[in-house]
Amino acid sequence: MIEVNNNFHLLPVSYLFSEVGRRVAAFREANPEREVIRMDIGDVTRPLFPSVIAAMHEAVEELASSSHFHGYGPEQGYAFLRDAIAEHDYHNRGIAIDSEDIFVSDGAKSDIGNLGDIYSRECKVAVMNPAYPVYVDDSVIDGRAGVLKDGKWSRLIYLDCDPENNFLPSLPEEKADVIFLCFPNNPTGEAISRPELKKWVDYARENGSLIIFDSAYEAFVRNPDIVRSIYEIEGAKEVAIEIRSFSKTAGFTGLRCGYTVVPRELKGTYKDGTQVALNSLWNRRQTTKFNGASYVAQKGAAAVYTPEGMADVRKATDYYLANAALIRQTLISKGYKAFGGENSPYVWATADNGEDSWNLFGKLLEEYGFSTTPGSGFGSKGDGYIRLTGFNSRENTEKAMSKIK
């Protein structure tokens, strides 16, 4: 029998969202007469924009014709999309990121995991606590996490986030090689200002660290003092990779398209001290282990950058932000402590009475009939909290909140 990757042996069996799904299904089965509103999973509910739909129908038609057929595309993504991203997400916002720095993919979750192929297995990884569980689980699978003791992985560096530090962690005391930062944050919904993020870029420059900056939620930022891209910070191109997605911006969760920016200025070293651009390593990884994002999805993504598409992004994110605001206000009015929900689709809440996350989850499900995501699933500092999302329909959000009221 073959020897398998032993790191899987260390991982807890169940993945957070599957466990929530399982408990919701069990509740539904036990209470068939009760309606359950899913306020847990971060999945969009609004249909795709007309400009995106039209572009995808066109792309499908091209594939039906001998003369316009598209087979294998560039593993890095089509130039039409890389150029549109560079122009609209960076150049037009005063940031010098070029098409060659941009790699289109089937989504942020794949890229976060696959990036682990390019940095050393010896790297010490720092994660926010709480955080999107994938950063931790990927580190475990890749053998960078050590072993689990008292709810913490022995080789990970935890960056604690709580109301005392406004959910903005302090710089680590020991040296971190790779630092996962996510702003606007999942799950806390809190965002970061330029002076605060500059501290991290400076730390990375001083310590030779790599920041993997997950900005999947940047389209929700309304406050001009809040960071949308880490490259707004001077010197970040030499220390940071940025991960973006069309999932939350334009409703692509089922279509699968995202991108990762690896600036050519960002360097690493081999064991013999030779320097190498991470851009060329990622390019080699993607050309070897990936074959490009779906042509239809890429054509749809390019339509997001038309004037109609950009107006629709604004409308869709406004819609979800209004849901988040309603959730936040309702919870606060009922005596919960609630955070985020501004410049972010997520609200992070606690009863602040010592009740643990799964209890709080169970209570809200049973009393009010809506599901949330238990904060403990995001790390030890998430215990006592739940995450609620603005991604439901207005109708369902209002219905769920009216039950609390």
Place this chain on the structure above:
Amino acid sequence: MIEVNNNFHLLPVSYLFSEVGRRVAAFREANPEREVIRMDIGDVTRPLFPSVIAAMHEAVEELASSSHFHGYGPEQGYAFLRDAIAEHDYHNRGIAIDSEDIFVSDGAKSDIGNLGDIYSRECKVAVMNPAYPVYVDDSVIDGRAGVLKDGKWSRLIYLDCDPENNFLPSLPEEKADVIFLCFPNNPTGEAISRPELKKWVDYARENGSLIIFDSAYEAFVRNPDIVRSIYEIEGAKEVAIEIRSFSKTAGFTGLRCGYTVVPRELKGTYKDGTQVALNSLWNRRQTTKFNGASYVAQKGAAAVYTPEGMADVRKATDYYLANAALIRQTLISKGYKAFGGENSPYVWATADNGEDSWNLFGKLLEEYGFSTTPGSGFGSKGDGYIRLTGFNSRENTEKAMSKIK
């Protein structure tokens, strides 16, 4: 500066197909008046089937509507597609593979690379020589290949294929933990019979090996004695993973959809000797580092299994097979030795005069104006050979072959 994965330092800089593309581009630039026909890359050229096109338009329309919108799908693929695969590719051919054994993905290249996450880094890997370069390059990136000496990787086991053994390698003398087999083969175009494949399944059962069986070209098999699925061999479910793709079967190279079969009977061991089903490891890997294939592509793939879709698969593969037969016959009539091209879209040829692959590539490009893939790019045993593909249009194939005549 961060320490990177040192294995990239060991890899040759250029990827085979990029290098071919570069040389073709250079030739075109130097000879702007000459037409160049690409007989090298294994990319399809025929448009997608009407049933697939209709299904994808429908899927796009669903995404335009609030009531039919689809967000995140199951990471393993939608049941409608997994069920269709199980029924048509397995049950209807007398093979007991169920939906739960099937994982839909964005393609075979991703799966081949990502499967490296689930078996131990200590595993000794065997590859056919010649072989699709990705098996070797993935093994290098993952640290299983050792170092390159005289054109061979020190930790890989090479399974030599040549005319003397009809391109069917002998069982390895040292124990192989993971064995990549590809039939019908890329690049040699040769296929395998049941008794021949049974030897490998028996070897794997005796030695506790895992076979990763790449059957991306099974739709080209016409001879009923030739294997389409490794699960036609008794006992294979306990030792083999099978990788399939809609790319060559139904023209999905740009759409991105494939699947991997990990039977629940297939077990491995952790370091402490505990047994674990590879199905559950792959499920954990995919739910953590992947977010499902594009909904539109999955709907298109399901249409491949309608009566119209299946008839169109037959027509499209017949078309490419006729191209391959023409290539094979023409080359043989001109004194080349040519293999494959029956039950396979690939023809493997040599001038058999000691001329190396890149010379042969250069000569055919300059004299006849068509590009081929140099066999040496597939491994040391490929030197002296070139690979030609039947994936071009009939017109271009005839034009290229008429130049030789």
